[in-house]
Amino acid sequence: MAVNIPGMIVMVFFYLLVLATGMWAFFKSRRKQKKSAATGMEMALLGNRSLNWVVGIFTMTATWVGGAFIVGIVEMVYTPSMGLTRTLILLAGYSSSFIIGGFLFVAPMRERRCMTVLDPFQQKYGRALTAAMSLVSLCLDMFWVPATLTGLGLFFSQKLLKTD
16 A cells, blocks of 8 residues: 555645634634624524625535535446436436525515524424424434545545555
């Protein structure tokens, strides 16, 4: 098992860059919170409701694209029965759902000062249904995180450690 030194250096640099960006954002939001009337939760989750569209697009993309997504897309393109056409249709479907959802739901949710997607359901249907929906979301996250970490591990084992 050989270690790909340039690849390891780039990965360490990338993760240090992500850490530095997170620390910079933390201190910047702390300063902004002291100047505004926003609560800590509103500042942490919503950026004081003042994210510009570029940051919003990058945040949505970072939420959407993980290790499992990248590995899955590569597998879809490589599989002859699926190919590039199905992959592009899938990407167009995901993208259009985000765009349509943004146009339909952002304004009403901002007017109601919602912090999560489940807040309107809690206001209309009560806590019981919202709790059930939260459990479904929690279960999905419990499957999503291992899939993302599997994609990251696959990358490390194939590209950085050069296993045979």
